[in-house]
Amino acid sequence: MRHLAREAYESIIHLFYPSICFGCQNEIIEGDEMLCISCLQSLPYTSFETIENNPVSTLFWGRCKIINAFSTFYFIEQTPLQKIIHQIKYKNEENLGVYMGQLMGYKIEAIKRNIAVDLCIPMPLHPTKERERGYNQSALLTKGIEEATGIPTKLNTLTRKTHTSSQTKKTRIERWMNVENIFDINDPNEIKGKHVLLVDDVITTGASIEACINVLLANQAAGVSVASLAYTI
Numbered sequence: 185m186r187h188l189a190r191e192a193y194e195s196i197i198h199l200f201y202p203s204i205c206f207g208c209q210n211e212i213i214e215g216d217e218m219l220c221i222s223c224l225q226s227l228p229y230t231s232f233e234t235i236e237n238n239p240v241s242t243l244f245w246g247r248c249k250i251i252n253a254f255s256t257f258y259f260i261e262q263t264p265l266q267k268i269i270h271q272i273k274y275k276n277e278e279n280l281g282v283y284m285g286q287l288m289g290y291k292i293e294a295i296k297r298n299i300a301v302d303l304c305i306p307m308p309l310h311p312t313k314e315r316e317r318g319y320n321q322s323a324l325l326t327k328g329i330e331e332a333t334g335i336p337t338k339l340n341t342l343t344r345k346t347h348t349s350s351q352t353k354k355t356r357i358e359r360w361m362n363v364e365n366i367f368d369i370n371d372p373n374e375i376k377g378k379h380v381l382l383v384d385d386v387i388t389t390g391a392s393i394e395a396c397i398n399v400l401l402a403n404q405a406a407g408v409s410v411a412s413l414a415y416t417i
């Protein structure tokens with residue numbers, strides 16, 4: 185009876201405050217609390233997590249040592265996914281970030297036996313940017329991954345230094361050195377001998393990720409894998 189009363193209550197609430205889909209901004213008739221059924225079905229999954237030599241893992245060939253790398257979705261402009269990412273990054277839709285992390289988590293859960301990750305670490309944002317935004321979108325993703333898989337997140341292990349000078353007037357080598365030295369590990373014991381899953385929102389060139397992988401390995405992580413929400417074609 186209590187259950188029925190709750191359902192009735194929820195449908196009345198829904199009548200006055202219908203859920204709006206984050207992908208297409210239409211009212212959700214069918215689907216879940218975040219996305220309508222049509223947007224859910226149109227999400228461009230890559231299946232990269234099941235392909236060893238996928239475009240994300242080959243991005244790191246000859247650059248640094250990784251165990252696995254994959255993106256859950258293709259980033260394609262003018263699609264519901266682009267709208268979703270925009271709202272996570274710029275519109276304070278933190279719950280949507282956690283939700284997308286859960287979708288990543290279900291894919292990771294399916295291959296968990298093969299990758300045996302010990303912990304997740306989000307790509308750190310520049311501290312000023314994080315203060316302005318109020319959150320790190322990659323940390324929302326790791327929260328969702330943790331909820332879906334039980335893989336714990338370490339939020340403050342990998343940090344980004346505050347003072348990095350502007351990249352624009354530097355030579356290529358200087359630019360590389362600049363990125364190379366901006367990440368740091370707070371407590372190396374937290375990653376020592378562990379397989380770390382480094383999580384980012386969108387992978388493009390992978391330069392910052394490469395610097396993070398190097399600092400994790402230099403601090404005796406057993407190995408690093410990389411997962412991102414989206415991959416830019």
Ligand SMILES: [Zn+2]
Pocket residue numbers: 205206207208209210219220221222223224264
């Ligand atoms: Zn929709």
